[in-house]
Amino acid sequence: MNYLKHMLSFTAVIFGVLLLTFLLIHAVPGDPVEVMLGESASMADRQALRADLGLNQPLIKQFGHYLTSLSQGDFGRSIHTKTPIVDLIKARYPATLKLAFLSLIIGLSIGIPLGIYAALNAGHWQDLIVTLVSVRLSAMPAFWLGPILMLVFALWLGWFPVSGMDSGTSIVLPALTLGFGLSAILTRMTRTSLLEVLNDDYIRTARAKGLSEPEVIVRHALRAALLPIITIVGLQMGSLLAGTVITETIFSWDGIGRLLVESIEKRDYPVTQACVLVVALSYVLVNLFTDILYRLADPRVRAS
Amino acid sequence: MKKFAISILVFWVLAVIVGKLFHLDPNQIDLNSILAPINTDYWLGTDDLGRDILARVLAGIQVSFFVAIIVTLITMVIGVLIGLFAGFYGGKVDAILMKITDIFLAFPGILLAIAFAAVLGAGLSNLILALCITGWVSYARLTRGQTLSLRNRQHVIAAESLGASVPRILIKHILPLLGSILMVEATYSLASVMIAEASLSFLGLGIQVPNASWGAMLRDGVRYMLVAPHYVLVVGLSLMSLILAVNLGGDCLRDKLDVRSEK
Numbered sequence: 264m265n266y267l268k269h270m271l272s273f274t275a276v277i278f279g280v281l282l283l284t285f286l287l288i289h290a291v292p293g294d295p296v297e298v299m300l301g302e303s304a305s306m307a308d309r310q311a312l313r314a315d316l317g318l319n320q321p322l323i324k325q326f327g328h329y330l331t332s333l334s335q336g337d338f339g340r341s342i343h344t345k346t347p348i349v350d351l352i353k354a355r356y357p358a359t360l361k362l363a364f365l366s367l368i369i370g371l372s373i374g375i376p377l378g379i380y381a382a383l384n385a386g387h388w389q390d391l392i393v394t395l396v397s398v399r400l401s402a403m404p405a406f407w408l409g410p411i412l413m414l415v416f417a418l419w420l421g422w423f424p425v426s427g428m429d430s431g432t433s434i435v436l437p438a439l440t441l442g443f444g445l446s447a448i449l450t451r452m453t454r455t456s457l458l459e460v461l462n463d464d465y466i467r468t469a470r471a472k473g474l475s476e477p478e479v480i481v482r483h484a485l486r487a488a489l490l491p492i493i494t495i496v497g498l499q500m501g502s503l504l505a506g507t508v509i510t511e512t513i514f515s516w517d518g519i520g521r522l523l524v525e526s527i528e529k530r531d532y533p534v535t536q537a538c539v540l541v542v543a544l545s546y547v548l549v550n551l552f553t554d555i556l557y558r559l560a561d562p563r564v565r566a567s
Numbered sequence: 568m569k570k571f572a573i574s575i576l577v578f579w580v581l582a583v584i585v586g587k588l589f590h591l592d593p594n595q596i597d598l599n600s601i602l603a604p605i606n607t608d609y610w611l612g613t614d615d616l617g618r619d620i621l622a623r624v625l626a627g628i629q630v631s632f633f634v635a636i637i638v639t640l641i642t643m644v645i646g647v648l649i650g651l652f653a654g655f656y657g658g659k660v661d662a663i664l665m666k667i668t669d670i671f672l673a674f675p676g677i678l679l680a681i682a683f684a685a686v687l688g689a690g691l692s693n694l695i696l697a698l699c700i701t702g703w704v705s706y707a708r709l710t711r712g713q714t715l716s717l718r719n720r721q722h723v724i725a726a727e728s729l730g731a732s733v734p735r736i737l738i739k740h741i742l743p744l745l746g747s748i749l750m751v752e753a754t755y756s757l758a759s760v761m762i763a764e765a766s767l768s769f770l771g772l773g774i775q776v777p778n779a780s781w782g783a784m785l786r787d788g789v790r791y792m793l794v795a796p797h798y799v800l801v802v803g804l805s806l807m808s809l810i811l812a813v814n815l816g817g818d819c820l821r822d823k824l825d826v827r828s829e830k
Binding site (some may be wrong): 272276279280282283284285287288290291292299399403404406407409410411413414418490500501502503504506507508509511513520523524528533535536537542543546547550 | 666667669670674675676677678679681682684685686687688718754756765766769770771772780782785786788789792796799800803806807811814
């Protein structure tokens, strides 16, 4: 029953996301067709686009049409290149996934060990330095961290390409840009959550029965401390996905974020709409997955 | 930490005042010194049109603060109203309002603001509108949660049984208790609106040329990074110092007001 309720709420959110993305094009002030085509467009072109987008139909009918075409995998066509949008997304989406995945790995492999280190040395200078650096880093948005990494590692040291995606190492700097921000938040979260657990009775018991310190930390403390971390990772995937828009623009990484920015510059709103929808749906799915993972990891939730 | 945060803020206020006293013009073009490095004429160098980066940084901070304050105020009022109603009435009203916030939260980060700013068209007022459309959600959630727990406090029940009207209960008996937690939230939101404003301007969706904004300056800085690395560094450092100061200010405020927050 609980599960059913959960799925129902999930479906409602998906429906809301579809509705809001659909309404996006109607938020264009004035006539969307004129804004997209420019004032010099011919009457025939305008009529054609208006009919193509279905803008001359009632709103409800338009939304129904939007939903049915989406369910058939039809995102419409780009206004400028006339290519089906689904092809554009298919071409760009894997690059974004690759970038997001690598950033996640970087974030986890820096954040969790550092958080453990800080928690074990809580109150000492090591903890202070880690906390200070992670506060600094988490306040660094992609459009500031990205250029710094580019300046130091691409222009001055020449270790990685400045931008583009021609070489195998092109992904390193954009992934570090996104990964660092994530690692800073994970460090703080791991530290706090581990510190809370470390004072619990069962940890004292584990120590009292003579387990070695690494065993106490990894087998007993970390397992319990990981739960809030799973939630945070799920939530942070949101800013990671949104962050790809800026990061991909800085590093000319041809993912869906850059497609979004390009479509905005060309006023190709159907493409903008599709990009927003795809990124939002990815985020909703990631959160659903996080939720399932959380249930699997937490015996208390599993039992209820 | 507190002194650090305050000194950064005081520094920027003084800088803006001094800039006004010396009549620094952020839009004065000097084609003889394009992308000049830091020198005695231009303390922070010049940009790609030979405009004084110092003057533009000082103009940018005013835009940044203006947008942050306006957006924070508007989103707070909208969010608090929605949260109060949802938390006070509960039931269906609550369920519907919270479902709407769920839908807004399903869009990651500033994606929805980017989308709205894109279709609304560039410009300061559209930028503010886009940030307001998407920014009220966190206040609504926070207020709703608090109201839900305050709703059954004895003084609220007492007021209700004495026949106080709903607006009176909400404003006189519930809202004052939310004051400190909302103030802390607003401080953090100032910082995040600044980042959002810079992000949108970075993508070309904010304030239009020739007016200065930190996001747009960062974008130009990245473009000319090879020849004038000081440009992007100066603007980035300014933005970071300000965001750090505001966030630290939020931390101090939280500790002082003893607000238990999830952040």
